[in-house]
Amino acid sequence: MHRRRTKARALGLVVPLALALSLSACGSDESTKKAELPTANDALQGEITLGAVLPLTGTNATIGKDQQRGIELAVAKINEGEGVLGKKLVVDIEDSQGTADAAIQAAKKLVSVSKVPAVIGEYSSGNSIPMQQYLESQGVVGVNPGSSSIELRTTGELQFSTIGLDDVAGAFTAGALRDKGYDSIAILAPNNSYGTGIVSSVSDAFEELGGTVTTTGLYTEGQADYRQELGRLKDTKPDAYVVTTYGKDGTVINKEMYELGMTEKPVFDIYLSQDVPDADPKSVEGRLGMDVNSTSADGKDYSDYYEDAYGEKFISSFNGYAYDAVMLLAAAIDQAGSTDAKAIAAALTEVSKTYDGATGPIAFDADGQRSEQPYVVAEVKDGEIVPQ
Template identity: 45%
Template sequence: MAATALVSTVPVWAEVTLGAVIPLSGSNATPGEDQRRAIEIAVKTVNDAGGVLGEPLEVIIEDSAGKPQTAIDAAKKLVSVNDVALVIGSYSSGITLPMGDYLGQEGVPHLNPAATSGLVRGIGDTSFSMVGLDNVSTEFAATEVTANGWENVAVLAVNNAFGQGVAQEIEKHLTSMGGKVTTTVMFNGGQPSYRRELQQLEATNPDAYVFTAYGTDAALIMQESFELGLQEDAPWYSILITMMNTDTPEDFKKGLTGMDVGYLGDGGEGYKHAYESAHGESFLSAYGGYAHDAVLFAAEAINRAGSTDREAVLTAIRELGDEGFNGATGEIKFDAEGQRVRRPYLKLKVEGNDLVTMD
């Protein structure tokens, strides 16, 4: 079982307790830390405003370590030992899907702050997404790729539920826009080298390389593509670029462009200020804000429910999702399947070690 960390500004006897399962170790530890910081800020915001149901709020955080079974075990502990009212998590779709299935079987409300695979829709009626899914993000990416004049592209994606969804959707959208995918290569994360996969891509002589990868895996892919000269042959475009930027050294990502979910919506400046004041730097990924909003959304739903009874909380979540809730990432409204609608995206490019928005 992964070690736990208590995120709270109040004593441990607080009566309203939520759980979170996020990657604090493994290849996605950087965005996981971003989520942890965001949750901590949200807890403070809620408690400074009087807590939940007149009681202080606490969030017990478990480390998924980027492994499905570890995430499921962590969720089981939160449900059976800690008796949490709701679980937030996780990060990647390959972790979120099985964990969400378990929570659904137990009737425990689940807020998804980051997983974007279209398969998330199939988790069930106890699961709700703070973030938009891949069918929307890949259409945005395909539009950008087409606008850049890249007619023939090679696609590289991690071989899990998230990556498979991205690969299928980007090809569908590019084809509908008159483009062509010269090859799609799926890779398994955690490898010591990705040169074989990169050479498979290069052999198709594409106009551009379109890829999506997590953290340290992406950093190695960018390093080896640089060393093999692939970055001189054609431009690289990253889908959900903040997943990889922080972990990739400057020398290996020059000229890289891409897209990601919007960091902030109207009213998000307070969260941004709190984050930068607490940590002395800007966000580590695009996904912390969604974890932050999951805590605020959960707190409001429990207040509406008038208790931590899970059925009552589920009813309140659905009502709040119908009406709309304003968070740091903008207005959160759900469709009939509990998925967020109208999620904006950003065009981004690398300058030095930083990501900057493009017009």
């Protein structure tokens, strides 16, 4: 059997599932009130406002809350120091409600009312892609901190991503699966731009490594029951099931896989902290999966900063990518000496070359995408996601 070694760096992510189950999904939630963040420098004069569109309600509210925390931490860190161009940084956050229409409306509000030069967001590729296309049409910079569809490469010259895209993720996942000794897999993913992209990239890479994909399935988001889709996967009798889900959908899918006895075989999640935080812990105990590194190998300072502020460990692996988006934009505005969108975009490419943030080096490529994305294989143990 052909095997490929996977390279995993230290994962700063430990997600306590029981805590995730009780999280509020409100935009201005209790965690924001409790957060103990650094005090802003009194010497800062005036304000510079950026925008963010996050899923604070809806299917991905748990992830949206964690992205919001990353933004809050970055803003507080910047304002504790010299601010941006000597001014206080403000990030106006709008709720996408987890839908493309609401995401675009939120972006329109930020552009037309708040007059922001840059917008961070969203999380789901199906929302981020049209939102970035809108931002490009308005001459506004967009920074994606959570979506991974390869279609983000074509959203425009002013559009960037602090997280790696699916072509890179697919190759890593296939290598990890072969390293685990699986000869055949069946894949389930959401029927959207992210899901179709990840199914294609994982399938192609797995087959190139000598494996067999017994079947692939795309599910419709928001269903009350997924037993039909899961039954099709089960009937093909693969060595392992490969799944990737969103928040509340994952809760249902994980529960039904457990009830159908599918978890008696290996289940491997793509973006583990995306799939399991809202799940009943018993349905995902022992679950394996890949994930983005929540912090770099030297990211302990950031993880300590997060825990000190919120009194708990990371909710997901995605907060650091939102943190890095804010820090990069602030550095770009300082370097450009301006809030002009084109000047910010040009400066982003330059500052990224030497930027080493919460999630490690980013270095945008010619398409404004992260050049190298560190991934890791992790496991759910005693209700927590921990690296192998």
